[in-house]
Each structure stands twice: as structure tokens, then as C-alpha cells.
Amino acid sequence: MDINRRQFLSHATAGGAAATAAVIAAPEPAQALQRAPHPRKPEALGLLYDSTLCVGCKACVAGCKEANDRPVEIYPDQESWNPGLWDTGKGLSAKTMNVILAYRDGSMEVKDRETDGFAFIKRQCLHCVDPSCVSCCPVSAMIKDEVTGIVYNDADRCIGCRYCVYGCPFGVPKYDLEAAVTGKIHKCELCRHRLAENRLPGCVETCPTGATLFGRVEDLMLEAKRRLVLRPGDVYTYPRGDLNGRVGPDTPPHDKVIEAAYLPEIYGDRVLGGTQTFVLSAVPFDRLGLPHGNVPNHSYATETEGIQHFMYKGMIAPTVALVALAALAYRSSRQHREDDDNASDADEGGR
């Protein structure tokens, strides 16, 4: 097991996608103090991203920028050849809350193949069922909506400590470091401002293939399960936009022949306590850069909160400790003070 973990880590540090997949044993056992995991919310909303449908057009990236009023991303080393026409972000940032990344291997001949192939992956907030960012924020500025389960940031509360940036296991929230004084946290909020107007999230509305599908999490899960039984050669009718056709414009479905076999796993079903955004893929998830294999099926927040709860529940233990310590201090301070008084009296006398 440790060999595999080491392999995984060396891949992760090398950042390369050019070695064997690390197959890692079952998640580590939970620690004793762990709190119970949060359950899924019945009316939760989310996305289903099907990597095998994605053609890498990045319309969703542009759609997200437009829906959320974010500028194009041009890194300093791209300025010479990119005068501002292309959005060339290579990861999530304060400017880019949704990004399509490419997995490439060898000769990159076949789509959705691990060796000598390529694939796409959409990165954004997964709206965790039991989010670390909500657990760790000291001022309740990361909020998980009671009904929809959408995780959003309230900048009026946020103090900019960036613990959520540090703690999110998916590397999602980003603090706008470039802003002089008005920096804030930027992350996907599932376009809740658009949903309020019965419009689809920017990325879903622009996706031409239905690779990014919007819907109730329960429905999305069923849809994902339907796809997992498909075999190469089968024809499937893929919906687009809102799975139930309630939000946004009516977008007709399309038929497609399955080319690459789906991996038999719905990413986001259980990983790290589960998420409201699922991923289906033919290429192993860790090769696409998603934490997989080296992470447990519970949120890390269940561990930290368990310890926290154990020590500070109702502040009983600290109060008892304080009374005991103060009593001991009182005992010795009486002796010390007697010494002290004697000594100062002596001083007084001597003066």
C-alpha cells in the first residue's frame, strides 16, 4: 500500500500524467472521535458532467464568465502571444470559477482512452454534501443552502483569512490576491442568481452536447446510473440543459453511440462524504486530476469537528480545567504572596 501511495505522491508532485495508475487500497479507517457525516439534502441541486460527451469547446468557460462577470484569464507568460482575445486559464482562479482541462497521454490518438489518448475534465465547486469550507470558516461566510445545498460565499461576512482556500480538498475557492483592497473569495455558486430567475447556470446553458447537465441531485444520480449500464456500441439519448426540462429554454436531447466504456463509478457519490456534482468518465478519475484513491469516503471536516466537539462540547471540559487550574494557582499564589509580602516588608524596612 505504501508503495502505491508513494507512487501516487510522486506523480502528484511531478504533475505528470505519464505513469501507471496508482491503485490504492480502501480508505483509511475513520478516527474514534469522528462526528457523524451530514446526509444529502432531498431537494439538493447539482450537475452531472459526463467527460465522454465533452468535446472540449470550452463554451461553458465563456458562459460562466459571462454569467458571473469575470474577466478572461491571461497569464503573464502568455501576454506576448495573447493580446486579450483568448481565455487561456489552466486552472481555477479568482477569475476562472469553471475550467475545462485536458488529459493527454502519449500520441493522444483516441478520445477517452487512458493510454495514447486524451480526455476532458470540468473543474469547479462540487458543492460537497459535507463541505470542509463551510466547516472551517470562522465567521460563517461559507454557507450551504438549507434547501438546494448550494455552497456560496457571503463577502460581507468574509474576513479574507483564506482557510477555505487552504482547506477545500478540491482546490476550489480562490481569494482575489490581485485586488488591492477589495479582494474576495470567488467560487462557483451554481449560478444561484440565475436559478432565482429560472435561468440555467451559465455553463449548462452554453453546453452544446449536454456534457454538463443540470438537475436535482437525486435525478442526476439515476441518470448517471442509467449510463453506467451502457456498453460501447449502444445508442443513448442524452438530454441537455435541465434534466427535467423545468429550468431554462427547452433543449432537445440527442442520440449518440457509446464509444468508450464508462468506468463503473459515479464520482461524487461517496468520495469525501459525497458531492452534489457528479462526474462520469472512461479515464480514471485521478488521471483527470480529481482526488481519488488516496482520499476517504468521509469529509475531513468530520475528523476536525469530532476532535473539536470532544474537547469543547458545551465548554464543559475547559471550564472544569479552568476551575482546577485556578484553584491550584490560588493555593500557590497565597504562599508566593506571603513570601512576596514578607520580602517587600523587608524592603520597606530597609529603605
Add this chain to the structure above:
Amino acid sequence: MTTTHARPAPVGGRIITPFFVFLCVIMGAAGIVLIQRFVFGLGASTHLSDGYPWGIWISIDLIIGTAFGCGGLVVAWLAYIFNKGEYSPLMRAALMTSLFGYALGGAAVMIDLGRWWQGYNIMLPWLWNPRSVMLETALCIMVYIVVLMFEFSPSVFERFKMRETKQRMMKIMFIFTGLGCLLPMMHQSSMGTIVILLGYKLSPLWQSNLLTLYFLITAFTMGYAVVCFESIMAGVGLKRPIEMPLLSKIAGVMLWIMVIFVTLRFVDLTATEAWPLAFAGGIESASFWIEMLAAVGAIALLAPIGNRSQVRPLFLASVLMLTNGFLYRLNCYLIGFNPGEHYSYFPSIGEVLVTLGIIAVHVAGYLVLVRLLPVLPAVGRAKPLPAAAVAASH
């Protein structure tokens, strides 16, 4: 009996020395960086990135700086909880260092806060998130800074001959002493819980269910080591006798705590099968081994009982323990942290200058206050003291 120990007195002497001027220059440079940070933002003054949201201002100035400020904690435990009055001569200097360490750690947080203008939000109970380990840590540190001020206040009252006030203060001091023994244990251990949340992003060499305990232990080891280090430095630098008998007794305690720490780490790393990473090469492995060797070195130096009463081995051991604690915490917060996706971090000159500036404030503040306030135990008749100081102490 414990009644005969020397009473604290101001050291006296010149404040403006070339060394002091040097410290002021560093502070000035740090001040310029601070202007840059508050006018042009964090991105302009630091090498923080989307992958590394926390740099050395958090890991060194806060997480390590407050551990350097744990002298007040450990001496208070010895002097007041275990009721070993003979340790009280070390008390005031330890409290003062703690006050500096914590106040400056708090200042570093304010500098680092992105949305500092609404930093007061953390004091609004209706925004509190009780599940946040950081909330507990932050509030606890803020209260502790106030507690330290009360704990240290008798020195100030003495200096200004406020005898009545001091007496009244001493009557309720046990409350502050109790808090002073408890609060640092709470937030120092929480600093370990904070990085448990990092999960797989923290290398298995440091990620552990016992992080909470390890941070508590390193608070004590670094606290002890700082007291030792400082007493010896003050002895040599200010040409005073060193409180050797006390230090050597503490050394025995240090030894055992270090042995427990290293043993736990060893068992833990074995149980989680993390050892291969120690031999994987690279900066993580290197930092791991320096951290470990420093711990083993300190144990080896402190094990022979004769060493503990000699200045040189004791000094070296305390330096090694500080190195161990420093690296352990840096590894947990920065070096062992791997956000992936090609991110890398090395502090900017500005970040380093601010950190140096904070250390300079600490050292300069120490030098000024020990000369002006009754902090260090009075020294026989070895050195003529200024009139004011003599009047205050004798």
C-alpha cells in the same frame, strides 16, 4: 524555603546601541513593505498564490511565533500549578516574551487578513461558526493576549510604584494564572487540528490524527527551550549570572517530553506506513530528517545528567529543540503541504522583511523592557544600577 530568591529589577544601561539601531532599520524596511501590502494588496507584496493561500506570515509569524511565546505557559505550570516557587525568577521574562510572541503573531494575522477592514466580524457572536477550529483558535488567542497583559502587569505597577494597584492585582492573579495555563493549551493544540482538515494535501509524513496532541507537545518543548535559550542569551548578552540550577532542572523535564514526542512520532509513522516518503528524496524528506535529527540530537545532549548543568550543552539542546519545533510546524503548514497543479511557493523579499521586522520588534522590545522594567532577577552588587532602578528594587 523558596523565599530567598532574588527579586526582579530593571537591568538599566543604555538603550540606543548599534545593535538596537540595526533592529530599527529592519523594522523600517518592514514598515515600507506594510505600506505596499495595504496600498497595493497581498498579491503585490507576497508570493501567495491560488495554491498557497498561507505563506510564512501565518506559518512562521503566527504558528511558530506563538510557540516561541509559550515560555509563559510552561513556567506558569511549573511555578503555580506544580507549586515550585523556585521557578518564579524565570516567570516575568517568560511572560514578557510570551506577550511579544502572541501580540506580534496577532499583528501578523491582521496584516495577512485579506478583508482586514471587516476583521472585527470574528468578534460578532451571531457570525460565529462553532464548528470552525479556527474560530476557537482565534478567539482563544485574543483572550490570551489580554490575559498575558494582566499577568505581566505587576512589573509595570512596580516600576511606577503603584503598590496598592499591584496588591489588588495580585489578589485576583490566580484567575489569570489559571487562564494563562489553560488557554494556550487550547489554541496551541487547535493549531494542529487546523491542518488535519488538509487531509491528503498534507504529506503522510505529517498528516496524523495526533496532530492536535503534537502541537500541544511542541508548544511545551518550544516553550521550555525558549526559556532556556533566553536565560542563557540574557546571561551572556547582558553580562549577568545565568539561573543555571533552575535551567538544569527544567532540562530534565525537557528530555522526557522530547522522548515522548519522538516515540509517538515514530510509532505513528510506522502505523500509517509513511516511512517510504522519508526516503523519497526532495525537500520534504530533507526537512523531515532535519526535524527528526534535531529532536534526537536534543535528546542525546540532555540524556547525560552532567550535561544538564553545563551552559554549552544546555544551550545547544535548547537550540536543537527550537529547530525541531520550528521545522515540525513549518513542515505541517507549508513544506509538507502539496496543493498540486504545479503550484510552488517561496516567500517574497517583502514577506521575509516583514517576518524579520516582527522578530526585530520582539528583540528590541525585550531589550528595552528588561532595562526599564523589573523583569529579570536583580543581580547582587555586580553592577551599579541606575538610581531609579535601585530605588524600585531595594
